[in-house]
Amino acid sequence: MSAEVGGQLEVVPARRSLFGPDYVRLAVLVLVGIGVHAWLIAHTAVPARDSLGFARYALNLSDPHPAPESSDPRQRIDVIRTAEQPPAYPAAIWATELVLRAACGLPTPDRALLATQVANAAAGVLLIVPMYLTGRMLFGRNVGFAGALLFQVLPVPARVTSDGLSEGTYLLASAAAITLGVRAARRPTIGGFLVCGLAVGASYLARPEGLLTGMAVGLVACAAGLARLWPRDAALGRLAALGVGVALVAVPYVVLIGKLTNKSTPGAIMNPWETPRIWQGQPSAAAAPAEGLALFGAWWDPKEDEGKNRLVWAAAAVWTEVIKAVHYVVGTLTLIAIGVHRRRLFAGDLGLWVPVALSGLSLLLMFFLAARVGYVSERHTVLLVMLCCVLGASAIGPVVRGLARVPVLGRVVVWPAAAPATFLAVLVASALPYSLKSLHPQREGHKHAGRWLAAHMAEGDWLQDPLAWAEWYAGRTLYQSTHYSGRPEYVWIVLERGKVSPHSRLPQWEEARQRAAGRAPVYRWPEDAPESGPAVEVYKVPFADLAPR
Template structure:
């Protein structure tokens, strides 16, 4: 008889193998990863929250770069350092899902949930990306485990730990504050049980104090940098100003004259529901209808609600941030960390269905058959490294950045749409403004830009008005110094800016 720990070791080995397979081919850093990596570099070198623009960074919280910084100091490559942190978090996540599933519904549920986490393609990919998702998901599992302790064996110390975890989640992604819903549910349970108000107050104070110790310093930093009291520098006004072509997808939309409460409410509701159902479709496509159906079974058919209402409320509280995202826009990557909790319900549904099959001594085999079916569903995405070609990544942007670095050295100033080019050039990045060609040239001169880099991949989708810079001779004030044509529809031009 193989023990559960031996089975977990096998699941971890499979998860590690898949992640190393993705790591082998994942050689180009992503746009958001550039910001995280460059902040980590500045933290390690000077202790300042600065990014690839060589300015103080307020767009993303500092939690993830703060973990990457010491690893960068050891390995000397911020891209690799971020991958190491994400990979470690991704492996820890598999073990934490096992603990959570076992805590909620027994060893079989824990093992199946861990196996699904190990083979889920988005989580395998995020474990080798310089993104927050792997660490955020691991902290999410920890916060749910602490929430379960708070409803079963509450204490001031455990409440403080819950506050620290929610604060840490906030420092990775601001919506992490909403995961305090689990603690709010725990307080409601304490009140319903008739516990003494003094005890409830002491626990609540411990939670708030620990949370404040992590949240307040960053809020004060944002106030110092932005001149306003904000919970996040990644606000709605920024998105509308920086991406006007996407504003209609945001539930709040572009600023316009007030049209009355009824009209505005109807517009907001229509856009929110449109995004909500888009998000539902994104999750269904990624996980599969089979997985979501089993999760529904696990939620409705396999739960003794009267006995476990307190615990189930904590677990379901982990999904509260999913109600926030449709108010802005639908980004698949935002939803991925919460799928680990869905997998616990999927595993519970699988175990329940296998038990109902009533095949003598074969219920475990039936359960793992469902896991195998889901593995087949995920196989095409898991096989991406086997059919990988350089065109899968934005290698042309890396090549352009390295060309600038090799010929002109670090320290130049690059204006481009994606920050990857400046990252590889070891240059200061100036974001391409939303202006016409003459306005872009004028802004480049004002900002002291050395090179304007135009990449076809982004220009065709986001800035078609600048496509003339990819065709024919450059306009006055710009000189073509380099061009790549390696990939169709993905040309890159490096244009030197003449001083005014």
């Protein structure tokens, strides 16, 4: 007699990552993010100048045009190979522009620039998810909610991710890489590090500095192996998986362009002959503006900063830009959070070490950029601001509890359980008036001037526009920069007057002013602008008057 043993396989349900309270918080965050970004896009006079290059890149991906010096047709791969910027954000603009093309009847110049903002803002809203997940993994649901909310409403990140810039795409990929890096550090597997590497490679395709996240995760893995928190062979295998993931996404682009990046600033940093070494203390004259300082950055001015220590200046410039970008209070909360969680750090919480290590690398890169090139801007701080929002949000609870213990302040806290939410609401309320200001209202005249020029210029006329907005709206630079030849009848010149422009260092600025000197404008916006007030003016100059010069 034989016995048979039978068994029934049980279907184990997949482990859930999100629950009802998570979905409620995410829904609130998405509504706030959409509201802030939609408001800013609707109140944009013209997008940032960088958006013109991104929009041109996207239009060429949609319809590759031959290069000015050649009539040979181009392929999209040729557009990517020769472009200065990485392809992730222009590809997102291309997809967005195709949707807008079917949904609205805007002319191509307006539609392409709107696509740059919508693509950036959509990515800025989507990064709510990885930010929330990172905060929840490290500190809990409420901290994840507070960190993601702060990043959506702080002035610098809200405005930068609503403009025609690449920050939204870059931060979305970086935030996903951070989330995966934190998870891989806490639950180390080969697959986890491989997926994290893929996300790092995606962030590199948006901005070269996206590789910083991979460096931070790699440093944590190295430290875990050296400290024997992990077996060293396992740590080495996980590092290899991280590198393979990065290479799978990044190496094809590197092979295509033949170098790490086509962007000029990283090339200048890495080229020892192009700019002075930081320890020589010599100013970079090319980096200094001709008149005044940049509105949203710190520049080394050879005249005003002569005699100063270059490294001390760089440290002060980075501190100034960072503390403004984190809205002061969030920066203070971040420093408090490092102290509050010091025991977790020294106890080997590898997940928490990922954002801390990445913050340190980001600061070092900004310091090196400031010291070597002589320039650092608020745009360089956005990754650090994102990390500070998560870390700083974790200090809200301890700070409120500490204040409640102060004899005088403790009496004000009537409802202790609601005190952290009240503190967060005050932070949000203090940031929104600055965040919701219109984008570039002083530049609106360039859009009107471009539209007017499109209706009045002859096909063979030349247009000199140092700030580039008007020639874009006139339809002259949608697919390539202007290359004029021959002898036109007229040269049209666009100038902005009434305010000292931070763009006055542009090569054509002084030449355009000299050509228009002593002449009356044929168009001015606004028409009733006072002589001393800001305005955009268009001049029509016969080429014969300029030929001898």
